[in-house]
Amino acid sequence: MNLETVNYQHDGGVAIIKLNRPQAGNALSAQLASDLLAAASNAARDDNVRAVVFSAEGDFFCFGGDLKEFKAFGGQPEKLKPIADQLHEAMSIFLTMPKPVIVAVNGMAAGAGVPISLVGDIIIVDETARFRLAYTAAGLSPDGGSTWLLPRLIGFRRTQELIFENRELSAPEAVEWGLATRTAAQGTALDTAIKQAKAMAEGPTMAYASAKKMLETTFANNFVAQTDIETQEISANMAGHDGKEGIDAFVNKRKPNFKGVR
Amino acid sequence: MNLETVNYQHDGGVAIIKLNRPQAGNALSAQLASDLLAAASNAARDDNVRAVVFSAEGDFFCFGGDLKEFKAFGGQPEKLKPIADQLHEAMSIFLTMPKPVIVAVNGMAAGAGVPISLVGDIIIVDETARFRLAYTAAGLSPDGGSTWLLPRLIGFRRTQELIFENRELSAPEAVEWGLATRTAAQGTALDTAIKQAKAMAEGPTMAYASAKKMLETTFANNFVAQTDIETQEISANMAGHDGKEGIDAFVNKRKPNFKGVR
Amino acid sequence: MNLETVNYQHDGGVAIIKLNRPQAGNALSAQLASDLLAAASNAARDDNVRAVVFSAEGDFFCFGGDLKEFKAFGGQPEKLKPIADQLHEAMSIFLTMPKPVIVAVNGMAAGAGVPISLVGDIIIVDETARFRLAYTAAGLSPDGGSTWLLPRLIGFRRTQELIFENRELSAPEAVEWGLATRTAAQGTALDTAIKQAKAMAEGPTMAYASAKKMLETTFANNFVAQTDIETQEISANMAGHDGKEGIDAFVNKRKPNFKGVR
Numbered sequence: 085m086n087l088e089t090v091n092y093q094h095d096g097g098v099a100i101i102k103l104n105r106p107q108a109g110n111a112l113s114a115q116l117a118s119d120l121l122a123a124a125s126n127a128a129r130d131d132n133v134r135a136v137v138f139s140a141e142g143d144f145f146c147f148g149g150d151l152k153e154f155k156a157f158g159g160q161p162e163k164l165k166p167i168a169d170q171l172h173e174a175m176s177i178f179l180t181m182p183k184p185v186i187v188a189v190n191g192m193a194a195g196a197g198v199p200i201s202l203v204g205d206i207i208i209v210d211e212t213a214r215f216r217l218a219y220t221a222a223g224l225s226p227d228g229g230s231t232w233l234l235p236r237l238i239g240f241r242r243t244q245e246l247i248f249e250n251r252e253l254s255a256p257e258a259v260e261w262g263l264a265t266r267t268a269a270q271g272t273a274l275d276t277a278i279k280q281a282k283a284m285a286e287g288p289t290m291a292y293a294s295a296k297k298m299l300e301t302t303f304a305n306n307f308v309a310q311t312d313i314e315t316q317e318i319s320a321n322m323a324g325h326d327g328k329e330g331i332d333a334f335v336n337k338r339k340p341n342f343k344g345v346r
Numbered sequence: 347m348n349l350e351t352v353n354y355q356h357d358g359g360v361a362i363i364k365l366n367r368p369q370a371g372n373a374l375s376a377q378l379a380s381d382l383l384a385a386a387s388n389a390a391r392d393d394n395v396r397a398v399v400f401s402a403e404g405d406f407f408c409f410g411g412d413l414k415e416f417k418a419f420g421g422q423p424e425k426l427k428p429i430a431d432q433l434h435e436a437m438s439i440f441l442t443m444p445k446p447v448i449v450a451v452n453g454m455a456a457g458a459g460v461p462i463s464l465v466g467d468i469i470i471v472d473e474t475a476r477f478r479l480a481y482t483a484a485g486l487s488p489d490g491g492s493t494w495l496l497p498r499l500i501g502f503r504r505t506q507e508l509i510f511e512n513r514e515l516s517a518p519e520a521v522e523w524g525l526a527t528r529t530a531a532q533g534t535a536l537d538t539a540i541k542q543a544k545a546m547a548e549g550p551t552m553a554y555a556s557a558k559k560m561l562e563t564t565f566a567n568n569f570v571a572q573t574d575i576e577t578q579e580i581s582a583n584m585a586g587h588d589g590k591e592g593i594d595a596f597v598n599k600r601k602p603n604f605k606g607v608r
Numbered sequence: 609m610n611l612e613t614v615n616y617q618h619d620g621g622v623a624i625i626k627l628n629r630p631q632a633g634n635a636l637s638a639q640l641a642s643d644l645l646a647a648a649s650n651a652a653r654d655d656n657v658r659a660v661v662f663s664a665e666g667d668f669f670c671f672g673g674d675l676k677e678f679k680a681f682g683g684q685p686e687k688l689k690p691i692a693d694q695l696h697e698a699m700s701i702f703l704t705m706p707k708p709v710i711v712a713v714n715g716m717a718a719g720a721g722v723p724i725s726l727v728g729d730i731i732i733v734d735e736t737a738r739f740r741l742a743y744t745a746a747g748l749s750p751d752g753g754s755t756w757l758l759p760r761l762i763g764f765r766r767t768q769e770l771i772f773e774n775r776e777l778s779a780p781e782a783v784e785w786g787l788a789t790r791t792a793a794q795g796t797a798l799d800t801a802i803k804q805a806k807a808m809a810e811g812p813t814m815a816y817a818s819a820k821k822m823l824e825t826t827f828a829n830n831f832v833a834q835t836d837i838e839t840q841e842i843s844a845n846m847a848g849h850d851g852k853e854g855i856d857a858f859v860n861k862r863k864p865n866f867k868g869v870r
Contacts, residue, residue, distance in 0.1 A: 151593050151596050151597055152597055154584065154593055155593050155594060155597050157584075159584055159585045159586070159589065159590045160585065161581030161582070161584065161585050164577075164580070164581050164584055165577060165581060168573075168576070168577040168580065168581075169577065172569075172570070172573035172574075172576075172577065175569075175573070176569055176570055176573070179569060180569075184772060205768045205772050206768065206769070206772060206773070207765065219553065219580075220549065220550055220553045220554060220557070221592070221596075221602075222589070222592035222593055222595075222596045222602070223550040223553055223583060223588035223589045223590075223591055223592025223593070223602060223604055224550075224553055224580055224583050224584060224589050224592060224593075225553045225556030225557050225560070225576070225579045225580050225583050226557060226560070226576065226580075227573065227576040227577060227579075227580045228573075228576070229569055229572065229573050229576070230576070231557065231560040231561055231564050231572060231575075231576060232564055232567065232569050232572040232573065233764075235498070235561060235564050235565070236564075236759070236763065236764045237763050237764050237765050238524070238763065239498060239499050239500065239501070239524045239763070240495075240498045240499050240561060241469065241499050241524045241525065241526065241527060242524055243561065244467045244468065244527070244557075244561070245468070245527050247557045247561075248446060248467050248468060248546070248554060248557065249468070262762070262763045262765045262766055263765065264765065265765060265768070265769050284772070287744065288744055288747040288748075291743065291744050291747055291748055291749045292744060292772060294749030295744070295749050295750060295755065295768075295771045295772065298749070298750075298755040299755055299759060299764060299767065299768070299771075300568070300569070301568070302755050302756055302759050302760075303565050303759070303827050304566075304568070304828075305756065306824070306825070306828070307696075307699070307700055307703060307704075307753055307756050307824070308696070308700055310753065310755060310756040311692075311696035311699070311700070311751065311752075311753050311756065312696075313755075314692070314696075314749070314750065314751040314752070314753070314754070314755060315688075315689060315692040315693065315696065315751060317749045317751075318688070318692065318743075318748055318749050318750075318751045319685030319688050319689060319692075320685070321747060321748050321749050322678065322681075322683055322685065322688055322748060323683045323684070323685050324683075326747035327683065327746075327747045327748050328683045328747075329747055330745070330746035330747025330748060331675050331678055331679050331746055331747070331748075332679060333746075334675050334745075334746045335675055335676055335679050340745075340746070340747060342747055413855050413858050413859055414859055416846065416855055417855050417856060417859050419846075421846055421847040421848070421851065421852045422847065423843030423844070423846065423847050426839075426842070426843050426846055427839060427843060430835075430838070430839040430842065430843070431839065434831075434832070434835035434836075434838075434839065437831075437835070438831055438832055438835070441831060442831075481815065481842075482811065482812055482815045482816060482819070483854070483858075483864075484851070484854035484855055484857075484858045484864070485812040485815055485845060485850035485851045485852075485853055485854025485855070485864060485866055486812075486815055486842055486845050486846060486851050486854060486855075487815045487818030487819050487822070487838070487841045487842050487845050488819060488822070488838065488842075489835065489838040489839060489841075489842045490835075490838070491831055491834065491835050491838070492838070493819065493822040493823055493826050493834060493837075493838060494826055494829065494831050494834040494835065497760070497823060497826050497827070498826075500786070501760065501761050501762065501763070501786045502757075502760045502761050502786075502823060503731065503761050503786045503787065503788065503789060504786055505823065506729045506730065506789070506819075506823070507730070507789050509819045509823075510708060510729050510730060510808070510816060510819065511730070562830070562831070563830070565827050566828075566830065
């Protein structure tokens with residue numbers, strides 16, 4: 085793919101998607117939202133992609149909306165809406181695509197950069213990275229799925245602290261609070277994420293896909309409804325290649341050879 | 347306002363509401379529930395109120411339902427219902443009013459005093475305060491929104507520990523668990539809350555209002571529905587005074603001058 | 609009750625249910641799922657049972673599905689479905705029966721053993737026990753209510769870490785994360801659970817029942833709907849024996865004598 089503000093590479097079974105406006109702190113312009121949607125769609129659609137790494141070029145992850153560009157809109161909502169819509173659609177694709185998404189947060193995430201940094205199944209954070217929502221400091225309310233993601237990750241009270249007070253979190257705090265999965269030594273988040281994505285691309289990606297789908301809907305279901313879905317999914321996985329292979333390998337104490345199919 | 351068991355002051359843009367039955371540990375009588383509802387309604391309705399502080403007079407925050415009064419009811423539910431209804435309506439107003447609510451927990455919160463102490467956007471706790479649900483110790487099930495608030499703040503397991511075992515939490519534990527936002531040195535919670543409320547009253551209160559509204563409904567929405575609401579809200583804020591002002595101030599590296607309008 | 613793979617004892621007001629395939633790590637066979645459902649149903653139905661302890665015989669709690677048996681199914685979903693359905697029904701009974709359930713996790717819980725170990729109101733874990741989901745290691749997606757229970761206990765990020773990476777948790781980590789209530793010294797989880805269950809069996813079990821019912825549905829309700837249910841439940845409890853007794857005992861500073869009725 086050839087995009088202006090997003091890098092897209094395909095390395096083995098892994099797509100590596102990187103925000104690429106480093107001179108602007110990878111701030112979200114109209115172009116970047118459009119490019120990110122194209123990249124996410126492509127990774128979701130391409131059957132040769134079995135896992136995705138999402139990161140950014142330069143020293144920062146993402147500074148959030150490009151407020152210089154937004155200022156030029158003169159407050160016209162019809163200029164903001166297509167950007168927000170494309171960003172949210174891209175994020176929805178990351179959250180729901182039937183393959184693992186690993187985010188490497190290479191540096192500071194601010195504003196919409198915070199929720200964007202959280203749209204993966206595994207979040208690896210450079211030990212020097214920081215998180216700060218900052219919307220209300222600019223007179224704005226949160227977007228980027230902040231109000232969907234944060235309460236499900238860290239509860240209401242800490243979400244309120246981030247939104248109303250714009251408290252800045254360090255990388256270790258983000259892990260301790262349950263925003264991110266783990267830290268990586270300075271400068272190593274991307275390599276760590278790629279290594280893990282390659283391992284997961286060789287894994288039972290349909291089983292991962294079942295888990296993603298079920299987590300996305302869990303809060304809308306009671307126990308009976310959710311376990312009915314679990315039974316359908318584990319049955320389908322057990323009947324397919326990777327489930328049979330996994331069970332046989334377990335019983336015979338050998339290493340499984342998954343294909344990502346069921 | 348002139349109320350029997352609740353103090354209501356208006357200081358600049360801030361309403362200060364204090365439970366005022368200190369001789370009874372601010373226990374919830376029929377009168378107090380009625381007064382609290384009147385105070386909450388007034389703060390919500392008064393356009394000159396841009397932020398609210400909620401606290402209590404004396405050494406305790408609230409000991410919960412006034413069991414002496416309840417005993418006189420002789421177990422007649424029709425006597426309890428109007429008290430519970432008024433209390434819950436007052437709490438719902440705190441949770442949904444389009445302005446920030448800061449709670450100063452000045453001392454012990456027990457029974458319904460616990461959920462009442464949690465109905466704000468920021469919860470500041472005297473370092474000597476303690477929390478204890480205590481309902482089941484009196485043969486009762488929790489009310490005051492305990493079963494709505496606690497699972498959203500601290501998860502199921504710790505909610506069960508508080509409800510079934512009546513474990514008492516210290517102020518630092520309440521912060522560590524995510525019930526409260528932070529502690530304040532002994533005797534300073536109210537002043538700290540007033541100072542912060544005055545600062546927030548000068549802030550982008552419509553953006554805060556958007557955030558409150560979106561958090562209240564998040565668990566009922568999937569990602570697409572919630573982000574659609576986020577786009578509507580940020581668009582409305584960006585088109586209004588405070589959003590334009592905030593973006594202009596950010597771009598020009600100056601201090602914003604918010605008016606609480608959009 | 610006389611069951612092949614589950615022990616059922618009745619001791620005072622307490623039913624003690626133990627998985628009993630220790631030679632197979634208490635792995636979930638068709639027989640065990642059927643026996644567990646029978647035991648759970650009986651405990652729920654028997655009015656002389658006022659609290660339940662759920663544990664396992666031997667050194668392990670439960671190794672999850674019996675993959676040797678599942679391998680013999682040759683991947684036929686119609687063989688797995690009745691086992692999963694019975695297991696989920698048994699778990700649903702533990703989660704919803706109107707009496708407290710205390711789980712004593714006596715040792716390693718793996719696969720479906722993890723969610724099964726979490727279906728109580730109080731979870732006491734042997735300090736040497738460990739938890740590991742392990743589904744995706746065998747090419748399978750989680751069942752046993754894993755995707756319902758875990759996000760409600762520990763949030764999305766840590767749920768993903770357990771499902772996608774099969775991270776093993778120690779007993780203290782399980783408590784720190786909010787999966788379990790507390791640890792017990794090696795070899796003492798069962799005795800601790802029985803002692804606590806006997807105390808709770810003498811408690812206001814209808815108030816506990818109200819709390820269980822309300823927690824089960826909280827995420828589907830907004831604040832107004834949930835507090836309406838709280839008012840109904842506390843009114844019913846206050847009008848009944850245990851509520852009257854509890855209030856009278858509180859006011860008169862004496863020990864209450866609950867009967868588990870309202």
